[in-house]
Amino acid sequence: MNRKRPLLPGELLVGLFAAFTLSACGGGSSPPSLASVAVGPQPVSVVRGAALQLQAMGTYSDGSSADVTTQATWTSSVVSVATVSSAGILTGRAVGTATVAAKVSGLSGQATATVTLPALASIAIQPATADVLPGEVRQLGATATWADGLTETVTTQVTWTSSDITAVTINSTGLATALVGAPLGNVTITAAWNGKQSTSTLVVVRRVPIGPDLSSDPLAREQWHLRNTGQKAYADVGGTVGMDLRLTNTYRLGVTGAGVRVAVVDSGLEIAHEDLADNVVPGSWNFVTRTNDPSPSAADPGGDHGTSVAGIIGMVYDNAIGGMGVAPGASLNGYNFLATQASATLLNLVKSLGGSTANPASSESWVFNQSFGVDDTVPSLSDPTLEAQYLDGVTHLRGGKGALYVKSAGNGFRGFGPVAAPADCTLARALGVSCQNASMDGENTLPYNLVVGALNADGLRSSYSTAGSALWVTAPGGEFGLNAATFGGGRAPYAYQPAMVTVDRTGCAVGYSQTGETASAFDGGAAPNSQCNYTNTFNGTSSAAPSLTGAIALILDARPSLTWREVKHLLASTARRADPAIAAVVDASLAGGPYVAEPAWTVNAAGYAFHNWYGFGAVDVDSAVAMAQTLTPGQLGTFSVTDWVASPTLTLPIPDASAVGATSTLSIPATPRNLIIEAVQVDVTAIHPAPGDLGFELVSPAGTKSLLLNIKNGLAPAAGVQMVLTSNAFYGETASGSWTLKVVDGVATNVGTLSDWKIRVYGH
Amino acid sequence: MAMGSLTRKTILSMLLFVPAATWGQASAPTGLSAGARAALVQAAPKGAPFKSGGQTYQVVGGLRATAGGSATLDQTLSAVGAVSTDLVEVRGPFVIYRAPSAAGAAPVSAMAAAVNQSSTLPVVVNKRTGRLGVAANVLIVKLTDVGTAAFLAEASGLTLDFVAERLGLAFYTVPDGRDIQAAAASLARDSRVKSAEIEIREHFAVPM
Numbered sequence: 001m002n003r004k005r006p007l008l009p010g011e012l013l014v015g016l017f018a019a020f021t022l023s024a025c026g027g028g029s030s031p032p033s034l035a036s037v038a039v040g041p042q043p044v045s046v047v048r049g050a051a052l053q054l055q056a057m058g059t060y061s062d063g064s065s066a067d068v069t070t071q072a073t074w075t076s077s078v079v080s081v082a083t084v085s086s087a088g089i090l091t092g093r094a095v096g097t098a099t100v101a102a103k104v105s106g107l108s109g110q111a112t113a114t115v116t117l118p119a120l121a122s123i124a125i126q127p128a129t130a131d132v133l134p135g136e137v138r139q140l141g142a143t144a145t146w147a148d149g150l151t152e153t154v155t156t157q158v159t160w161t162s163s164d165i166t167a168v169t170i171n172s173t174g175l176a177t178a179l180v181g182a183p184l185g186n187v188t189i190t191a192a193w194n195g196k197q198s199t200s201t202l203v204v205v206r207r208v209p210i211g212p213d214l215s216s217d218p219l220a221r222e223q224w225h226l227r228n229t230g231q232k233a234y235a236d237v238g239g240t241v242g243m244d245l246r247l248t249n250t251y252r253l254g255v256t257g258a259g260v261r262v263a264v265v266d267s268g269l270e271i272a273h274e275d276l277a278d279n280v281v282p283g284s285w286n287f288v289t290r291t292n293d294p295s296p297s298a299a300d301p302g303g304d305h306g307t308s309v310a311g312i313i314g315m316v317y318d319n320a321i322g323g324m325g326v327a328p329g330a331s332l333n334g335y336n337f338l339a340t341q342a343s344a345t346l347l348n349l350v351k352s353l354g355g356s357t358a359n360p361a362s363s364e365s366w367v368f369n370q371s372f373g374v375d376d377t378v379p380s381l382s383d384p385t386l387e388a389q390y391l392d393g394v395t396h397l398r399g400g401k402g403a404l405y406v407k408s409a410g411n412g413f414r415g416f417g418p419v420a421a422p423a424d425c426t427l428a429r430a431l432g433v434s435c436q437n438a439s440m441d442g443e444n445t446l447p448y449n450l451v452v453g454a455l456n457a458d459g460l461r462s463s464y465s466t467a468g469s470a471l472w473v474t475a476p477g478g479e480f481g482l483n484a485a486t487f488g489g490g491r492a493p494y495a496y497q498p499a500m501v502t503v504d505r506t507g508c509a510v511g512y513s514q515t516g517e518t519a520s521a522f523d524g525g526a527a528p529n530s531q532c533n534y535t536n537t538f539n540g541t542s543s544a545a546p547s548l549t550g551a552i553a554l555i556l557d558a559r560p561s562l563t564w565r566e567v568k569h570l571l572a573s574t575a576r577r578a579d580p581a582i583a584a585v586v587d588a589s590l591a592g593g594p595y596v597a598e599p600a601w602t603v604n605a606a607g608y609a610f611h612n613w614y615g616f617g618a619v620d621v622d623s624a625v626a627m628a629q630t631l632t633p634g635q636l637g638t639f640s641v642t643d644w645v646a647s648p649t650l651t652l653p654i655p656d657a658s659a660v661g662a663t664s665t666l667s668i669p670a671t672p673r674n675l676i677i678e679a680v681q682v683d684v685t686a687i688h689p690a691p692g693d694l695g696f697e698l699v700s701p702a703g704t705k706s707l708l709l710n711i712k713n714g715l716a717p718a719a720g721v722q723m724v725l726t727s728n729a730f731y732g733e734t735a736s737g738s739w740t741l742k743v744v745d746g747v748a749t750n751v752g753t754l755s756d757w758k759i760r761v762y763g764h
Numbered sequence: 765m766a767m768g769s770l771t772r773k774t775i776l777s778m779l780l781f782v783p784a785a786t787w788g789q790a791s792a793p794t795g796l797s798a799g800a801r802a803a804l805v806q807a808a809p810k811g812a813p814f815k816s817g818g819q820t821y822q823v824v825g826g827l828r829a830t831a832g833g834s835a836t837l838d839q840t841l842s843a844v845g846a847v848s849t850d851l852v853e854v855r856g857p858f859v860i861y862r863a864p865s866a867a868g869a870a871p872v873s874a875m876a877a878a879v880n881q882s883s884t885l886p887v888v889v890n891k892r893t894g895r896l897g898v899a900a901n902v903l904i905v906k907l908t909d910v911g912t913a914a915f916l917a918e919a920s921g922l923t924l925d926f927v928a929e930r931l932g933l934a935f936y937t938v939p940d941g942r943d944i945q946a947a948a949a950s951l952a953r954d955s956r957v958k959s960a961e962i963e964i965r966e967h968f969a970v971p972m
Contacts, residue, residue, distance in 0.1 A: 371971060
């Protein structure tokens with residue numbers, strides 16, 4: 001007889017009965033008697049958590065057999081391993097073996113039941129993500145989850161691997177070690193076992209995460225340059241979400257600028273200010289009082305430019321007052337070279353830019369913020385002594401890795417010049433081009449200076465920001481931050497857009513914010529600025545410079561071994577195009593035109609995009625910090641400069657009011673070395689009674705055109721123009737070959753000639 | 765423009781696209797017109813050309829400069845015995861004026877001098893740009909060995925202000941009563957000196 005019932009769903013039946021039987025007497029004419037009982041199916045095996053219908057088969061004395069499952073009394077020798085119900089259903093409880101028995105009429109049959117592991121469903125690592133500091137050791141765990149839903153720690157069974165063993169190593173027991181000097185950022189840890197694997201992300205961080213949203217500083221959330229949410233920053237009109245320095249990931253890594261010493265070369269630094277004092281370190285210098293305290297004079301009630309600049313760089317983080325600096329962990333020094341007329345000497349500037357080891361101890365600084373410049377309608381040439389100091393700074397300071405010099409481009413897009421003889425910007429404003437060019441300040445033409453333009457809270461060029469091919473990047477500088485209700489309405493719309501929220505001299509009797517100030521309610525002492533220790537109307541490329549300085553401090557904190565040129569390279573490589581769809585400015589009035597008076601974004605032969613209003617673009621700190629982690633040291637080679645290659649005397653007529661212009665070509669030889677360009681300088685001399693009429697363009701051997709100086713600029717009437725024009729637009733191209741200079745006279749009446757020009761290239 | 769110095773006046777000026785009063789500058793009057801100034805300089809006697817910072821300058825006879833400080837323009841001029849009609853130009857922190865004693869054929873003086881306890885300095889013209897500058901009484905001297913800087917100061921009667929060792933430079937102050945150009949020329953002739961230049965103040969840094 002076969003009396004097997006149908007298989008239960010999921011049951012595994014093996015239809016073999018083995019010899020686990022007990023014999024009984026049989027015979028005669030009496031009804032057959034039960035002779036033995038056997039338990040099956042054999043082998044008796046079940047995965048943990050699953051059930052198996054067992055069967056008891058009775059064998060009778062006449063040799064017949066019958067299913068006696070339901071008559072049997074079922075038992076398990078180890079119920080923690082397997083249980084058997086009265087119906088003979090075996091359930092695996094734990095991996096192991098147990099003897100199961102079926103007893104019928106005093107006869108028992110037995111079998112060894114084996115409970116095996118179910119299939120592995122998944123494994124997981126604990127924690128799934130974690131921050132680790134360089135040098136920190138962290139135990140990871142691995143847990144297996146089986147098909148029955150049970151879990152098991154398998155930390156020592158899995159195979160551990162790291163995606164970057166130069167950053168984080170992991171041993172066979174799951175012990176992860178972030179190496180000292182490990183690059184910041186994500187490392188993926190993988191645990192693999194029995195065909196399954198799981199990953200965990202370890203984030204190598206500097207410190208605990210920071211950020212304006214995490215800070216207790218009450219003004220931090222109004223600092224749009226840190227995280228732009230469209231906030232108004234106490235102005236009338238808000239900006240555009242996301243148009244900021246892109247700091248989220250950097251702050252997430254705990255990068256604060258700690259360990260980076262910043263020199264604020266400016267008018268002063270109120271070292272006891274409540275939101276600066278903790279970041280001010282010994283080494284400041286007052287050139288007027290010859291003390292270590294460059295705080296502004298009490299006799300002057302005005303704002304202190306340097307103090308507000310310092311605030312943008314390094315306001316103290318999370319102290320429940322004020323705001324936070326871009327690099328709130330940076331150390332600050334102030335050198336008040338601009339404090340008075342008498343202090344603003346060449347010697348004091350040399351001392352402030354790293355040329356002094358004591359009083360001031362500027363040689364200890366890593367980054368120099370220069371929120372100043374020459375504001376003159378006659379271009380200055382770089383001072384040889386200053387140039388030597390800059391070169392010394394990039395060569396010797398910071399242990400030979402080179403200091404970073406950050407410099408404001410200027411505030412002369414719409415107007416500039418001394419009050420006695422301001423530039424005539426009528427034509428520039430009508431055309432929509434910059435009246436001032438960054439190269440009009442000779443120090444801006446040096447490759448040692450990172451010249452920075454200003455962005456407003458919409459991520460566009462600030463209304464005043466001086467343009468030019470000497471710009472490197474742009475950074476937040478804001479607009480004017482006015483309130484119509486206090487200041488009055490009717491000004492240009494940008495006047496009511498956010499400026500920068502930063503520190504101001506302490507108290508309501510002095511500073512930009514003080515009793516009676518009407519620029520904004522905030523500056524007049526309204527809440528939350530009732531003590532007048534902060535301002536919301538600081539702006540200018542003076543503000544863009546400390547934004548960039550702070551950004552550089554963060555980059556150097558993230559990777560202190562970077563050289564000055566590597567930092568420049570990172571900034572150029574990661575800047576994002578501001579106003580990417582901006583159109584060229586075209587002057588249709590010129591003969592042979594239309595003439596492109598200001599090109600749109602131009603991508604050079606090395607793939608770098610450049611625009612004279614933005615340089616390589618808006619600073620993107622997160623991208624720069626990320627790239628810093630993978631930058632190969634030394635990849636930029638040795639810095640050098642070619643000799644000047646000069647034209648003969650040309651006396652080349654420049655067609656009046658014509659787009660045709662006058663052109664001249666010079667060739668830079670490939671020997672001794674065909675440099676990869678980092679900057680190009682052109683020294684031009686032209687005779688023209690109205691040099692502001694003239695525009696200069698330079699075309700590289702690769703065909704890239706850079707507008708060096710736009711027509712209708714604000715150069716003062718004079719016999720001519722001799723100036724150095726720097727372009728960064730050829731970055732990454734090669735230097736050798738023919739370079740063509742074109743000079744265009746953009747205004748009718750006055751005529752002139754190109755006298756001569758020369759060119760040299762900085763690069764590697 | 766001192767964009768950081770947002771007084772109401774400054775903001776108004778900027779929004780009207782007229783440059784605001786630059787740091788360290790008087791607001792008015794501003795002196796001679798560009799044409800009148802050029803004519804004055806053209807007619808004035810001038811000293812021997814000399815180089816500084818890659819530029820060529822000449823001392824302009826009859827003109828002097830004094831730092832304005834916090835005084836009014838009239839006070840500044842008065843302190844050096846001049847009047848408002850003597851004003852030629854305000855250049856950065858300096859007030860350039862016709863020296864009262866310079867009527868007629870004024871001597872060309874490159875001397876640093878105190879007038880009524882106010883320091884006055886020679887005025888120079890940049891031969892390339894035609895612009896006026898001020899010859900500070902500071903010499904920037906490139907030395908063959910900076911170890912000789914103090915000795916040179918003593919030997920020359922100058923005050924050693926600073927030695928920038930890696931630059932190989934020494935900064936000296938020329939005392940009042942000494943001819944600055946002559947002092948530079950004298951140093952330049954010394955075999956221990958590679959070059960000696962007068963610090964010319966022609967362009968002025970201002971907060972941005």
